Amino acid sequence: MAEQLLETGSAAGRGQILRLEGVRKSYNVGTPIEAEVLHGIDMTLAAGEFVALIGPSGSGKSTLLHLVGLLERPTAGRILIAGKEIARLDEAGMTELRGRTLGFVFQFHHLLPEFTALENVMMPTLIERGRYDQAMRDRAKWLLGRVGLGDAMAKKPSALSGGMQQRVAIARALAVNPPMVLADEPTGNLDSHSADEIFALMREINRDDGTAFLVVTHDARLAGRCDRRVELMDGSVRT
Amino acid sequence: MPFEWVLALRFLREGHMQTALIVAGTTVGVAVIIFISALMNGLQASLAERTLSTQSHITVRAPDEAAMPVLDRAGQAVAAHIEPRVQRLRSIDQWERVFRELPAIPHVVDVSAIATGSGFAYRGNASKSIALIGVDPQRYRRIVKIEDKIKAGAYRIGPGEAMIGIELAHDLGAAVGDRIRVLSSENRDDVFRVTGIFDLGVRDLNRRWVIMPLRSAQSLLDLPGGVTHIDLTVDDIFSAEAVAQQIAARTGLTADSWMAINTQLLTAFKNQTMTTRTVRLFLILIVALGIASVLVVSVVQKQREIGILRAIGASPRRIMKVFLIQGGIVGGAGALMGSGLAALMIYGASFALRQDDGSALISGRIDASYYLSAAAVALLTGLLAAVAPARRAARLDPVEAIRYG
Ligand SMILES: Nc1ncnc2c1ncn2[C@@H]1O[C@H](COP(=O)(O)OP(=O)(O)OP(=O)(O)O)[C@@H](O)[C@H]1O
Ligand SMILES: [Mg+2]
Numbered sequence: 001m002a003e004q005l006l007e008t009g010s011a012a013g014r015g016q017i018l019r020l021e022g023v024r025k026s027y028n029v030g031t032p033i034e035a036e037v038l039h040g041i042d043m044t045l046a047a048g049e050f051v052a053l054i055g056p057s058g059s060g061k062s063t064l065l066h067l068v069g070l071l072e073r074p075t076a077g078r079i080l081i082a083g084k085e086i087a088r089l090d091e092a093g094m095t096e097l098r099g100r101t102l103g104f105v106f107q108f109h110h111l112l113p114e115f116t117a118l119e120n121v122m123m124p125t126l127i128e129r130g131r132y133d134q135a136m137r138d139r140a141k142w143l144l145g146r147v148g149l150g151d152a153m154a155k156k157p158s159a160l161s162g163g164m165q166q167r168v169a170i171a172r173a174l175a176v177n178p179p180m181v182l183a184d185e186p187t188g189n190l191d192s193h194s195a196d197e198i199f200a201l202m203r204e205i206n207r208d209d210g211t212a213f214l215v216v217t218h219d220a221r222l223a224g225r226c227d228r229r230v231e232l233m234d235g236s237v238r239t
Numbered sequence: 240m241p242f243e244w245v246l247a248l249r250f251l252r253e254g255h256m257q258t259a260l261i262v263a264g265t266t267v268g269v270a271v272i273i274f275i276s277a278l279m280n281g282l283q284a285s286l287a288e289r290t291l292s293t294q295s296h297i298t299v300r301a302p303d304e305a306a307m308p309v310l311d312r313a314g315q316a317v318a319a320h321i322e323p324r325v326q327r328l329r330s331i332d333q334w335e336r337v338f339r340e341l342p343a344i345p346h347v348v349d350v351s352a353i354a355t356g357s358g359f360a361y362r363g364n365a366s367k368s369i370a371l372i373g374v375d376p377q378r379y380r381r382i383v384k385i386e387d388k389i390k391a392g393a394y395r396i397g398p399g400e401a402m403i404g405i406e407l408a409h410d411l412g413a414a415v416g417d418r419i420r421v422l423s424s425e426n427r428d429d430v431f432r433v434t435g436i437f438d439l440g441v442r443d444l445n446r447r448w449v450i451m452p453l454r455s456a457q458s459l460l461d462l463p464g465g466v467t468h469i470d471l472t473v474d475d476i477f478s479a480e481a482v483a484q485q486i487a488a489r490t491g492l493t494a495d496s497w498m499a500i501n502t503q504l505l506t507a508f509k510n511q512t513m514t515t516r517t518v519r520l521f522l523i524l525i526v527a528l529g530i531a532s533v534l535v536v537s538v539v540q541k542q543r544e545i546g547i548l549r550a551i552g553a554s555p556r557r558i559m560k561v562f563l564i565q566g567g568i569v570g571g572a573g574a575l576m577g578s579g580l581a582a583l584m585i586y587g588a589s590f591a592l593r594q595d596d597g598s599a600l601i602s603g604r605i606d607a608s609y610y611l612s613a614a615a616v617a618l619l620t621g622l623l624a625a626v627a628p629a630r631r632a633a634r635l636d637p638v639e640a641i642r643y644g
Contacts, residue, residue, distance in 0.1 A: 062642065071637050071638045072638050091555070095554040098550070098552055099553075104547075104551060110546075111547075114249045114544075123551060124552055127242055127548070127552045128552060130242055131241050131242065
């Protein structure tokens with residue numbers, strides 16, 4: 001079944017950045033309110049692919065993204081990121097893999113309010129390298145320039161509009177130049193004009209850098225502009 | 240600067256009011272801890288000093304003559320009741336050897352041999368019961384600072400000269416230059432010219448003491464070449480009891496420290512020290528609770544950010560470190576500023592708090608160890624207070640924070 005899925009991917013053969021096999025997720029395991037949210041998900045994401053994850057509210061999109069993002073562990077099934085089986089990793093290994101290979105963009109921006117835009121963009125690299133250096137500063141400035149915020153680098157998030165904050169978040173997700181970015185409704189909180197711009201920015205980065213994107217969205221119009229759509233329905237992939 | 244420090248400092252800086260308040264609280268706590276310690280020590284030192292102005296730190300004398308039980312052949316005590324023996328006036332056996340050995344004992348500073356006994360002083364029709372105190376004036380001045388307490392005449396006793404207490408001088412109607420006759424308990428008598436009149440601040444001593452040359456006392460008390468006591472001083476007055484015990488063990492003589500003699504004072508000191516400790520303990524507890532509560536609130540406020548930090552690659556351990564560092568910084572800043580505040584308070588108190596003789600109760604210069612120990616305690620308290628909040632931060636589920644943040 002996994003092979004079939006691989007063939008259906010438009011970027012098949014370019015190597016997989018993500019592979020899910022029979023992934024299940026239950027909450028409150030062992031209690032009377034135990035509930036399975038994901039019922040055996042199989043899917044892949046090729047390197048450099050731009051995929052929309054769609055589905056009605058409560059279908060398990062965010063849950064799936066958190067599993068892929070190594071923020072939670074699946075109850076059953078296998079998840080491979082850049083060929084690495086994550087079940088074998090301990091907490092430290094997960095943290096390291098997350099820091100190196102994944103960028104996150106969330107619906108509610110989730111920037112650190114105490115830090116400037118520039119410092120927010122440097123944060124993942126600061127975490128990775130332990131202390132500030134000139135190279136990370138240069139890259140962060142370059143990234144902010146690229147998302148069109150060259151003039152707002154010293155501003156705190158509270159001084160930026162929603163669209164601008166989301167641009168900072170995208171720049172931050174790209175800080176360590178990860179092969180894959182996970183975005184949970186990155187435009188869900190923006191007006192349609194800003195949403196279009198943010199979406200266009202992500203596509204541009206995908207095209208120029210070959211960064212793979214897995215983007216959760218409710219917006220059918222934007223989903224239509226992706227390489228491929230994966231639709232979730234009640235915790236299963238609809239084919 | 241490492242990532243954990245960057246975050247800790249920024250969190251503290253952005254938490255203006257909370258940070259300012261908790262650092263202020265810690266500062267006051269540290270300052271009060273240092274201040275009360277300094278105050279208590281100043282108080283005790285001044286009380287001890289006052290007590291010791293008329294006393295040696297340690298007095299060595301011949302052991303009491305024990306009453307021997309009367310035994311029969313089987314070693315059974317025959318007499319049911321043993322009368323304590325009357326203590327004769329006795330010289331310390333081979334006192335010159337002991338006298339030479341004493342200065343070699345650690346902490347011992349000055350040593351003076353004394354022959355003392357009781358008797359009567361006469362002048363005209365007046366007669367008074369007195370204590371004869373025969374000393375080497377050059378050595379004795381370093382044990383009891385009578386020189387500072389001379390009210391008339393001078394600190395000088397040559398052959399045939401004596402210094403007497405101010406009450407005795409009054410009772411006998413004697414002034415400097417007058418002669419008094421002294422009759423000892425051994426029924427020998429001698430005449431002395433009064434060279435100095437002293438006021439030791441203790442009525443009983445002012446009424447009874449007659450200080451005379453050692454040789455005169457020896458012949459009056461029928462102790463040729465002998466002495467009844469050896470007085471000595473030590474460098475640290477609170478080590479006196481330990482030194483006394485060491486002397487007793489080494490010489491087989493009886494050695495009484497001022498601490499053993501003034502048990503009431505020592506008990507008062509102990510109670511004061513206990514009180515100080517208790518107050519200090521509660522202050523530390525309050526500081527710790529203050530720091531912990533501020534950090535717990537901060538962890539709750541920053542749940543969302545902790546979640547983001549986890550998502551972008553920070554491990555739980557490093558999140559924990561961020562909060563431990565914050566506790567350490569608050570404790571450290573409080574320690575620094577508290578030491579400064581305490582220095583100011585002590586400086587102020589050195590002017591404001593006076594003893595009745597006008598000298599300062601606590602000196603403006605306080606041992607650095609007070610500051611260092613209080614600072615170390617504050618730093619440690621900050622770190623320990625941060626442990627619970629830091630662990631809580633590390634345990635936060637990033638998904639919860641992101642989903643519902
Ligand atoms: N910690 C949890 N405990 C119990 N149930 C949970 C937990 N987290 C999520 N769920 C449930 O899992 C299901 C899927 O939630 P999820 O957030 O993944 O959906 P979603 O597709 O992202 O929805 P939306 O479009 O509204 O964001 C929901 O029914 C939700 O109530
Ligand atoms: Mg969701």
